[in-house]
């Protein structure tokens with residue numbers, strides 16, 4: 467006899483496990499299936515984010531940042547540390563411990579919320595039935611009132627740089643190097659390429675990032691992207707734009723990366739190559755052709771604004787559907803879908819999803835860029851504030867970068883906030899909340915910010931929109 471649930475979720479990344487917990491909180495009987503296996507064969511929940519993405523990368527970014535600061539910044543504070551030593555094995559073990567704690571925590575949350583967690587593969591059959599095949603077990607049929615597909619994404623492989631999992635690796639491989647490569651090539655100057663490049667550069671690698679596009683961080687506000695590029699250049703990160711990798715060759719002397727740019731063909735030799743050219747939705751083996759779920763030409767499961775697929779009572783959330791491939795976007799879609807299944811009113815505000823790049827300085831933004839407003843013909847006003855005038859940023863010895871506001875010239879509503887600077891990922895939260903509440907710039911101008919904090923830079927940038935910044939010379 468088949469087991470019956472109100473909700474079966476396929477995929478336990480941040481989109482799927484959050485959807486499962488929320489559904490269970492509504493009193494719905496819920497199962498969540500996940501196929502993830504670590505390189506050591508262990509099965510865990512948490513998906514890409516916890517096991518090979520957000521969390522391990524941030525653990526290494528934090529450690530490498532501390533190492534770098536001890537090397538170059540401590541002396542500015544009058545702190546001498548003698549000879550600095552790098553123990554990469556301990557750094558990696560710390561990262562793995564954090565990942566283990568957090569992914570193990572999901573199992574605990576499942577138990578506490580009465581979610582049935584299942585390790586293995588899920589396949590959607592017609593009429594909300596799911597074939598569940600446990601790792602090393604026989605297939606079992608699950609019946610559900612609703613199915614949520616949350617199978618995430620996988621790295622895109624480049625034909626010109628096929629993985630050998632030793633010298634040419636994907637992002638997961640780049641999080642697990644057991645020694646610092648002397649020369650590291652990164653293909654792709656997107657979020658993941660920049661973060662991973664930063665980690666290994668801070669630990670001593672000579673990093674070269676090649677990017678096919680001519681424009682650096684095309685999705686960010688151009689002024690912020692320019693500032694970030696300037697800072698990275700100062701740090702010695704070698705970013706080559708308009709450079710298309712044509713081939714790679716693994717030799718005894720290293721991996722030869724051959725790329726073309728405007729000037730013609732070039733070659734560089736590196737010890738390892740990280741391919742970080744994007745991710746594709748993961749639907750292999752997921753959909754029975756009769757299940758009635760349509761997939762678009764880019765491989766995304768087709769959904770409407772409420773994440774309904776083309777099949778009745780089948781929903782899809784997270785990286786496997788359109789929109790930015792971000793953990794918090796998937797989680798929020800998971801919450802919305804669980805609420806809708808429970809009969810509540812719920813919606814997702816796709817206009818207010820923060821983007822964060824955890825480099826140093828960090829880059830974060832929400833809402834429209836100046837270029838988007840210009841091309842849409844929106845009347846806007848801008849304000850900026852440099853961290854160089856922030857007491858807290860100076861005390862932290864991290865006074866590079868700026869905060870930029872874009873506000874409606876008609877209604878004063880905040881339309882976009884862009885930050886390049888210390889703790890930008892934390893600071894953007896205030897702007898996200900303000901925009902979610904459709905705050906005016908004046909609302910922020912009249913909000914008291916603690917002193918001395920980095921949030922004062924956000925406050926001053928809001929004031930600067932109307933030429934009222936106190937600690938900057940207004941135009």
Ligand SMILES: Cc1cc2nc3c(=O)[nH]c(=O)nc-3n(C[C@H](O)[C@H](O)[C@H](O)COP(=O)(O)OP(=O)(O)OC[C@H]3O[C@@H](n4cnc5c(N)ncnc54)[C@H](O)[C@@H]3O)c2cc1C
Pocket residue numbers: 476477478479480481482499500501502503512513514515516518519520521523586587588589616617618619637638658748750751752783784785786791792793794795796
């Ligand atoms: C190096 C790196 C750093 C990143 N950093 C950030 C960051 O700082 N912030 C951020 O917001 N995002 C970050 N991301 C992106 C983030 O990881 C993804 O957006 C997020 O994990 C997507 O969540 P998801 O639940 O949709 O999918 P996933 O996390 O990919 O989870 C999907 C799960 O479904 C399972 N699955 C797939 N098919 C099946 C099947 N048929 N049956 C059962 N299970 C299946 C998979 O094994 C996986 O466990 C990063 C990504 C990478 C690679």
